[in-house]
Amino acid sequence: MSRRTLNLDDRLYKYVLDASLREHSALAELRAVTRDHQHAGMQISPEQGQLLALLVKLIGARRTIEVGVFTGYSALAVALALPADGRVLACDVSNEYTQVGRPYWQRAGVADKIDLVLQPALTTLDAKLADGEAERYDFAFIDADKTSYDAYYERCLRLLRGGGLIAIDNTLWGGEVAKPVDSLTDADTSALQALNLKLRDDERVDISLLPIGDGLTLARKR
Ligand code: CA
Numbered sequence: 001m002s003r004r005t006l007n008l009d010d011r012l013y014k015y016v017l018d019a020s021l022r023e024h025s026a027l028a029e030l031r032a033v034t035r036d037h038q039h040a041g042m043q044i045s046p047e048q049g050q051l052l053a054l055l056v057k058l059i060g061a062r063r064t065i066e067v068g069v070f071t072g073y074s075a076l077a078v079a080l081a082l083p084a085d086g087r088v089l090a091c092d093v094s095n096e097y098t099q100v101g102r103p104y105w106q107r108a109g110v111a112d113k114i115d116l117v118l119q120p121a122l123t124t125l126d127a128k129l130a131d132g133e134a135e136r137y138d139f140a141f142i143d144a145d146k147t148s149y150d151a152y153y154e155r156c157l158r159l160l161r162g163g164g165l166i167a168i169d170n171t172l173w174g175g176e177v178a179k180p181v182d183s184l185t186d187a188d189t190s191a192l193q194a195l196n197l198k199l200r201d202d203e204r205v206d207i208s209l210l211p212i213g214d215g216l217t218l219a220r221k222r
Pocket residue numbers: 042043044143169170
């Protein structure tokens with residue numbers, strides 16, 4: 001028995017999926033078509049998608065934000081978990097990538113729940129703040145360019161209600177974040193290291209860094 005998180009070898013990871021994954025057919029198909037994409041590693045894992053869906057239901061989310069859509073798997077997972085009047089504000093800059101997912105949003109019957117805005121996410125989030133939308137959202141998922149994570153986090157924190165939840169992906173960054181902070185690292189790693197340390201001491205939120213996928217930090221707004 002270990003008191004630490006288990007390392008999942010291929011056999012045990014397969015077991016996790018076999019024993020717990022409930023994946024809508026549209027999600028499974030979208031994951032299959034994204035598997036051959038040159039940036040397939042940008043897609044969240046299916047058990048992460050299922051966790052996001054569970055979290056959305058747990059907090060009774062109705063209005064959610066996604067920063068970084070890629071081919072639309074997480075937006076679809078969240079949209080499927082939302083009530084009929086729920087909405088995902090989906091922020092991305094790539095028409096090419098996001099259009100891969102749109103047929104699957106349609107197939108799952110949730111396309112009208114996903115408002116895709118193709119422009120820099122900070123522009124979209126700042127516009128929502130300027131429109132008086134602060135504290136009007138319940139949930140946010142941040143999974144985009146790492147050097148802007150802190151800026152996304154600050155915007156999302158203002159847009160969320162108290163008790164709202166922010167999920168931040170890639171916070172373990174393939175283990176790179178464990179390198180000494182003062183060692184020479186690339187900008188992405190440095191940004192994630194700085195954000196992780198900031199979150200640890202951020203009194204505005206309750207947090208948990210989950211070693212699921214590439215690391216997923218949950219931050220609940222106080
Ligand atoms: Ca990611």
